[in-house]
Amino acid sequence: MKFEEQESIEDSTNDVILEPEVAQTGESEETKPMLDYDNIKSSQDIEVPPLLIDQVIGHEESIETIKKAAKQRRNVLLIGDPGVGKSMLAKGMAQILPHEVLQDILVYPNMEDNNHPLVRSVPAGEGKKIVRATKGSAKGHEERKTIITMFAIGGILVIGFMYGRLLESIIAAALILLISIQIKPKSNNMSPKLLVNNEESRFAPFMDATGAHAGALLGDVRHDPYQSGGLGTPAHERVEAGMIHKANKGVLYIDEIGTMSMKTQQELLSAMQEKQYAITGQSENSSGAMVRSQAVPCDFVLVASGNLQVLEGMHIAMRSRIRGYGYEVFMKDYMDDTTENREKLVQFVAQEVKNDGRIPHFAPDALDEIIMEAKRRSGKQNALTLRLRDLGGLVRSAGDVAIEKGADLVTAEHVFEAKRFARTLEQQIADRSIMQRKDYSMVSSEGGRVGLVNGLAVIGDRSGIVSPIAAEAAPTQSKSGGQIIATGKLGEIAQESVQNVSALIKKYTNKDISNYDIHVQFIQTYDGVEGDSASVSIATAVISAIEEIPIDQTVALTGSLNVRGDVMPIGGATAKIEAAAEAGMKKVLIPKSNLKDVMIEKKYEDMIEIIPTETLSDVLENILISGSAKDKLIEKMKNIGSRVAEKVPQTNLNNPTTN
Numbered sequence: 001m002k003f004e005e006q007e008s009i010e011d012s013t014n015d016v017i018l019e020p021e022v023a024q025t026g027e028s029e030e031t032k033p034m035l036d037y038d039n040i041k042s043s044q045d046i047e048v049p050p051l052l053i054d055q056v057i058g059h060e061e062s063i064e065t066i067k068k069a070a071k072q073r074r075n076v077l078l079i080g081d082p083g084v085g086k087s088m089l090a091k092g093m094a095q096i097l098p099h100e101v102l103q104d105i106l107v108y109p110n111m112e113d114n115n116h117p118l119v120r121s122v123p124a125g126e127g128k129k130i131v132r133a134t135k136g137s138a139k140g141h142e143e144r145k146t147i148i149t150m151f152a153i154g155g156i157l158v159i160g161f162m163y164g165r166l167l168e169s170i171i172a173a174a175l176i177l178l179i180s181i182q183i184k185p186k187s188n189n190m191s192p193k194l195l196v197n198n199e200e201s202r203f204a205p206f207m208d209a210t211g212a213h214a215g216a217l218l219g220d221v222r223h224d225p226y227q228s229g230g231l232g233t234p235a236h237e238r239v240e241a242g243m244i245h246k247a248n249k250g251v252l253y254i255d256e257i258g259t260m261s262m263k264t265q266q267e268l269l270s271a272m273q274e275k276q277y278a279i280t281g282q283s284e285n286s287s288g289a290m291v292r293s294q295a296v297p298c299d300f301v302l303v304a305s306g307n308l309q310v311l312e313g314m315h316i317a318m319r320s321r322i323r324g325y326g327y328e329v330f331m332k333d334y335m336d337d338t339t340e341n342r343e344k345l346v347q348f349v350a351q352e353v354k355n356d357g358r359i360p361h362f363a364p365d366a367l368d369e370i371i372m373e374a375k376r377r378s379g380k381q382n383a384l385t386l387r388l389r390d391l392g393g394l395v396r397s398a399g400d401v402a403i404e405k406g407a408d409l410v411t412a413e414h415v416f417e418a419k420r421f422a423r424t425l426e427q428q429i430a431d432r433s434i435m436q437r438k439d440y441s442m443v444s445s446e447g448g449r450v451g452l453v454n455g456l457a458v459i460g461d462r463s464g465i466v467s468p469i470a471a472e473a474a475p476t477q478s479k480s481g482g483q484i485i486a487t488g489k490l491g492e493i494a495q496e497s498v499q500n501v502s503a504l505i506k507k508y509t510n511k512d513i514s515n516y517d518i519h520v521q522f523i524q525t526y527d528g529v530e531g532d533s534a535s536v537s538i539a540t541a542v543i544s545a546i547e548e549i550p551i552d553q554t555v556a557l558t559g560s561l562n563v564r565g566d567v568m569p570i571g572g573a574t575a576k577i578e579a580a581a582e583a584g585m586k587k588v589l590i591p592k593s594n595l596k597d598v599m600i601e602k603k604y605e606d607m608i609e610i611i612p613t614e615t616l617s618d619v620l621e622n623i624l625i626s627g628s629a630k631d632k633l634i635e636k637m638k639n640i641g642s643r644v645a646e647k648v649p650q651t652n653l654n655n656p657t658t659n
Helices: 060-074 088-095 126-162 165-182 214-218 262-274 309-313 316-325 340-354 364-379 388-404 412-418 425-439 492-509 535-547 573-582 594-598 616-621 628-647
Strands: 009-011 016-018 075-079 103-108 118-123 191-196 207-208 253-257 276-280 292-297 301-307 327-332 333-336 382-383 448-450 452-459 463-474 482-487 517-524 550-552 556-557 587-592 607-611
Touching: 016 535, 060 075, 075 309, 075 316, 088 207, 088 253, 103 126, 103 292, 118 126, 118 292, 126 165, 165 207, 165 535, 191 448, 214 262, 214 628, 262 316, 262 425, 262 463, 262 607, 276 309, 292 556, 301 309, 301 316, 309 425, 333 340, 340 364, 340 382, 340 388, 364 382, 364 412, 382 388, 382 616, 388 412, 452 535, 452 573, 463 535, 463 573, 517 535, 535 550, 535 556, 535 616, 535 628, 556 616, 573 587, 573 594, 587 594, 587 616, 616 628
Parallel strands: 075 301, 075 327, 207 253, 253 301, 452 556, 482 517, 556 587, 587 607
Antiparallel strands: 009 016, 103 118, 103 191, 276 292, 333 382, 448 550, 452 463, 463 517
């Protein structure tokens, strides 16, 4: 991989030569180990912490807040992108809540008002004993009743057979059986129902109520179609606990809380405030609506989560209560690329292997590739992604590949192969679209063309594509002056970037573009164009068209321009460079500030030359084909730059003055 730097710039104001920042050379990140693996043969040698809170990677500040919230039993709102560890933090919080005596909750019939069952709390494990003892007594009564009934029926049938009155005896036996069924022991009707059972709970309860409807969340009463004649189910037997009750003394977790109806959020807020909530039927048309239990304990800690958009649908009083009596936490989507954080990523791989239980451990070269993939997915060379759910998908996919090949350890080759399978649906659709476009591609990778430039774009999550941009300048036929006309389903930001280019064209060509109608076409942009990362390409194509200087078609470029002609950083630099290499380009121009973000795969290193640029002048000097016209334009640009420099007032550093 080659980085070509621009020439040194002489600062005429103080006769000091300013050397531009030089890219680091030598052994690349891809060719040396990411960590010292001297004592590690595989991820099996990595110790996995027993507590979930210690398995959360890269969110030290969030973990500190969660620990404080757990200690004081505060509610928490977690905001962040999907897959960064919100649910894992919530589960971890349940494990570190202060130890409290967990409770079983029983519901009893109310002899004075059948539709108002009674509720009783007992220490965990006692509830099942009480129900077993009560039902044991009822079972004894039922067995005695069954024996008596069988003897009575048998006696009647024998007597009927002896006196030749068999039909009458059968009718009498059926009548006795029916009466026996209707007679229920009083102890059986008084038997309580175990509503919440915490007998085997080692930690505080954790209930994930994401997407739960009102009945599942708040509790419900089952409908009973047989409400008369003694066939109906007692009201207390039809009472069902909600997740808020099962989370008593523990954590209730709700992701995307803003999607919950306002009515349900209001009921949830009432339960949070009162720490108890009576159970009633959620359907007004059901017989359960007639039943309302005593208040059932629901002293839970709420951990709500979502992205920033979820706040729009969140009940204002709910958020106010969390903010006033708890914490709001914004979670990061990347962490700094340090040795310590790389070690945490290795721990993450070990955790995924252990939790999956079906894939082999990872060899050091495979761990290296996972770390490199974390760097690539962060979009920054000095960062590691924290969207670990997606990265975990790659870990499991690589493990599946290793098993298919009969390997004892996952190697880097297995990770490379797994990348083809561990792609999102959006990414697969984007890649398929790119392949279809290549069949009818208008990209030229050789020779020179006036007004045609090979721009670069990103489709989907991480797929780059070469996007040609054509420009044509024609004398205007309008008395009101010329205009810039852009086509290709441009979004608002892209339209604005086209208009900003006009100021740069005036500056660098010294021509009045009001005499021209300038047409700019984004070729084959079926899905539209958004963003301003093509503004460098637009300016280059238009200047080439006006000056009639051919553009080198072996060069692709990307970058955003400000109105002063400075090349600004863009996103997706790595994907764009790899797309240029795939298309047969020999060079690619990128913003100099994006050099630190470049993490192309090894196979592309010798395929393409990466040239960093800082100004539009740098871009034109590297992409226009040499000739007298180019030399005149570059000279004109340098003269313009010199005149601008002369107008900059000099500051006397020894005697500074202020206005």
